Amino acid sequence: MIAKLKGIIDSKGADWLIIDVHGVGYLVEASARTLAALPPPGEAAEVFTIMLVSETAMRLLGFATPQERDWYALLADVQGVGPKVALALLSALSPAELSTAIAMGDATMLTRAQGVGPKLARRICSELKDRLPETLSVPAETAAALAAQAPSGLVDEEASAEAKDAISALVNLGYPKTQAASAVASAIQEAGEGADAARLIRLALKGLASA
Template sequence: MIDCLTGKILKKTPDTVVISCGGIGFAVQVPAATGGSLPAPGREATLYTVMNVTENDVSLYGFATEDQRACFKMLTAVTGVGPKAGLAILSVMTPEKVALAASSGDHKAFTKASGVGPKLAQRITLELKDKVGKGLASGTGFASGADVPAPAGAPAQAVAALVSLGYNTSDAAQAVARIDEDLPVQEIIKIALRSLSRT
């Protein structure tokens, strides 16, 4: 398995990057967020990869961070979510937003991704809700450890804090998901507490 590629970017489009490593140009499919964050052609970059081998195809999928790659693996483990849908979801959502949407049961957030309809979005939240919720509640992100990302940003810390105050994970995640993720943790917690006290 190819874990990561480090080399010079030869060509870059919003959904594909060709990266030269050891004289070989690897064509790697990437989510739009990754394509936009990589340097211009001619500069060096590292992509964390997942290789998908089927009867008729061998494809490489690349990500700017290990969190994105782990989130992709988690998403594609859901029944009905293939690599194309996984890339589409990560093109419109960060791993942390995936975690918050899944744990709060917000299936509509997943329908913003191209090719993800309401039924598939509901399946994603159903299959990931408990797995993601336990990790957010403990402050580690996801329950199963190294195979999936562990969001450490302000929203994940706020959910963990609210759960430690006695709120259930789903309610805490729903309250936090409606708040600007760029705010400091303390501010997110204050706003979420106000929202939760009204319900």
């Protein structure tokens, strides 16, 4: 099993790359997002991989980050999602966008990917909502931006700054204030009082998705 390749990018195509590792060129299939994230030919790179073995062929799939590789494994495990569709989803959406879409049950967001219709998108949300990886995160700057867009006086003054930011972000995403506050309260119970806004948002979204 080849889990990672480290070498020089030899060439790139629309959905593949060749990476030279000590004189051996490995052909690796990849999403458009991965190809864009990797350096141009002639430069050093590290590619995280999954090997697919069948009776007739061996294929290497490459990812720019371990998070993308983990998401591929999750997506490919859903009925109706093969390697091509899983890579299409990773081309259309970042791991953070996938996390948010599935946590919120936003099937429409998943249909951005080629080959993903409404029925398959709903199945992905349903099957993966309770299997979101711990790498699910909302960047701190995103949480702050969402909170800043929310109306003033949205949350109780007694709430911590982190809780206020989390509740404000959820309201800005479309959740009613009472529902957002309840979800964040549950998240605080799970994560503890010292959790930052990004973690509270992540846990609250998971709770809302499974409610």
